[in-house]
Amino acid sequence: MGNSAIFFENRQISISLQKIRIMKIAVTGANGQLGQSLRKIANSIQSEWFFTDIDELDITQDDAVEDFFKQHTPDVLIHCAAYTAVDKAESQQKIAHKVNHIASYKLALQCQKTNCKMIHISTDYVFDGRHYKPYVETDRCKPISAYGQTKLSGEIAVRNSLSDAIILRTSWLYSEFGENFLKTMLKLGKAREELNVVFDQTGTPTYAGSLAEGIIRILQDYQTENKWVTGIYHFSNQGVCSWYDFAQWIMDEAKLDCQINPITTEKFPTPARRPFYSVLNKAKFENTFEHHIPHWTDAAKACFSQLGL
Ligand SMILES: NC(=O)c1ccc[n+]([C@@H]2O[C@H](COP(=O)([O-])OP(=O)(O)OC[C@H]3O[C@@H](n4cnc5c(N)ncnc54)[C@H](OP(=O)(O)O)[C@@H]3O)[C@@H](O)[C@H]2O)c1
Numbered sequence: 001m002g003n004s005a006i007f008f009e010n011r012q013i014s015i016s017l018q019k020i021r022i023m024k025i026a027v028t029g030a031n032g033q034l035g036q037s038l039r040k041i042a043n044s045i046q047s048e049w050f051f052t053d054i055d056e057l058d059i060t061q062d063d064a065v066e067d068f069f070k071q072h073t074p075d076v077l078i079h080c081a082a083y084t085a086v087d088k089a090e091s092q093q094k095i096a097h098k099v100n101h102i103a104s105y106k107l108a109l110q111c112q113k114t115n116c117k118m119i120h121i122s123t124d125y126v127f128d129g130r131h132y133k134p135y136v137e138t139d140r141c142k143p144i145s146a147y148g149q150t151k152l153s154g155e156i157a158v159r160n161s162l163s164d165a166i167i168l169r170t171s172w173l174y175s176e177f178g179e180n181f182l183k184t185m186l187k188l189g190k191a192r193e194e195l196n197v198v199f200d201q202t203g204t205p206t207y208a209g210s211l212a213e214g215i216i217r218i219l220q221d222y223q224t225e226n227k228w229v230t231g232i233y234h235f236s237n238q239g240v241c242s243w244y245d246f247a248q249w250i251m252d253e254a255k256l257d258c259q260i261n262p263i264t265t266e267k268f269p270t271p272a273r274r275p276f277y278s279v280l281n282k283a284k285f286e287n288t289f290e291h292h293i294p295h296w297t298d299a300a301k302a303c304f305s306q307l308g309l
Helices: 033-044 061-071 092-112 145-162 181-191 208-227 241-253 283-289 296-306
Strands: 003-008 009-015 023-028 048-051 076-079 117-123 167-169 193-197 231-234 259-262
Touching: 023 033, 023 061, 023 208, 033 048, 033 076, 033 208, 061 092, 076 092, 076 208, 092 117, 117 145, 117 208, 145 167, 167 208, 181 193, 181 241, 193 241, 208 283, 208 296, 231 283, 241 259, 241 296
Parallel strands: 023 048, 023 076, 076 117, 117 167, 167 231, 193 259
Antiparallel strands: 003 009
């Protein structure tokens, strides 16, 4: 520990010899969008990473979870695994509840028992969407879908059983990985002459790469300054749009000749109800972690570039 001085081409440079702690970081759901985005930038922080998905660690298996913690003794758990099929969750509530609520609760208990910190990922679908201004973390939750309900139950269970939890609520996640709105629009935009997209659901798309960078920021603060500020935080990209706006932007940016027709949600019924308004206020995250979150159009351009477009 301490400071030292070295000379380089006649210039004296002071360097800190303070030891950086090599953290052990475990990730659940690592084959998902956020998990893969984290893998991509994991080496930007000096740590030992354990990336797991259902084949290596099924989070609904209590014994497997306990063994995993015993074997790897993680310092931080980033819990990305979830049952994310929003419409299917309406008819498969039992399994959605088991993964999003019960398994999250059990992971939090393990973290508490082994002194491991946890970053738990949640959703804007914990809100009913009747707001008129961006949701802050203390706004009342009132999910209107089974998925939203299971995610809210997971959040509450994590908060009540683990003192060192950070909960990040995000929205409209997309990436270069897996299936998502941006990739579906690109595919359909090439195949169809026109598409109908809802214009009365307003929120903010979130590039999983931006969220992964935000998570790395939290880890860096912990590693270098021992700073770990528990609580709920909202994290999406900046700005506001409807799904219609997002689709139109994708067509323009990709120069696809596909007409996007705005339609109401009423004209596009889905098994699960979705909030009409779910813009998240990100000020708490930006201020606490001194981290600038990019606008959704800049983030979407970054995703385009990763897709080679
Ligand atoms: N996607 C969105 O639009 C969105 C919006 C707001 C919040 N979120 C939240 O953000 C987080 C990350 O979302 P994402 O889009 O990256 O999700 P994702 O792509 O669906 O990835 C989730 C991963 O978890 C795995 N998983 C499911 N059940 C599991 C189990 N029992 N044990 C271990 N792994 C299991 C999935 O495997 P399978 O694919 O084999 O099931 C998948 O690889 C989730 O908490 C989600 O609720 C997502």
